[in-house]
Amino acid sequence: MAAPMPAPEGLSEALPVVEAQATRARARELVVVSGKGGTGKTSVVASFAVLAGNTVVADCDVDAADLHLVLEPRIVETERFSSGHDAVIRQSDCDGCGLCEVVCRFDAVVATTGATPFIIDPLACEGCGVCVELCPIRAIDFNERICGEWFSSHTRTGPMVHARLGIAAENSGKLVSLVRTKAAETAAHEGRGVILTDGPPGIGCPVIAAITGATGVLIVTEPTVSGAHDMERVLELADHFGIPVATCVNRWDINPEGADDIENRARNHDAAIVGRIRYDAAVTRAQVEGRTVVELGGAAADDIRAVWERVQRWMEVST
16 A cells, blocks of 8 residues: 655645545445436436345435435434534624724625624635634634434445535535545455445536546436436546446437437547446436336346446456
8 A cells, every 4th residue: 555645734634536546446446427407317326236245335315415315224322413613703802993894805795883893794704714714813713524424324225425514515526526436435344345336417527526546437327318418527537537438328228329329429529338228217217216226127227237237347357
């Protein structure tokens, strides 16, 4: 294992990046993404978890997590997630000079007509700390910002790490990285060889945090114009980071020509084609019953099994 990165001057401990990447390297990690919402990505991940056996599941869609609705995790550990700071005026010490209102470029300091001359709006505060530093009587506290929670759980498919970002909270990419690191630690501790990560939609910071350092990325898309467009954005993102990519077209039979177009676009990016999944009303029934598609059975379940077999072979070749 590589030695930990030395801490920059002024920091008390080393950055966790190198150690986190080394921990992840002990298990193969498949990150399933979509580029857009509603493609069936989470249903595929849940079915993969049933089929895989010796795996750890990580739900990195921290803004709108829903994998727990199918896998019904039993939470065994809960930790708060903190990132950044909030400025708070100590009203008992404030003399009402108003300098904090003058220096705040985000208009987060609000003048009042009551007994407290100024308050700081926590939704507008960006946590820059300028008011804290410039307050002449040091009457502003700089509290750690609690942005959400992460959970370690047991499910019928094995351990699961998931999280919930707070309302209007930021730094979801940092929370995604934390979830992945905890999943890797769980895999190493329990000797599990595969991590299945349900990634967030889009191509922004949370997706970048979800795919960097992964063994491979599987894009689950749909045969629509938006599905094809957003898949290409994810392909370009994975190309940028040099991560092997495979694609799977869900509900391909509602638009066979669109499915062909998507696979051709994927081949242009040297992505592997690992199969197609048919439209199947059994998927909706499985969701209603809180079960995975492969546990219920049907045409889509058969296709997902075939896709999982191809994904395993592809990952072996890719690594």
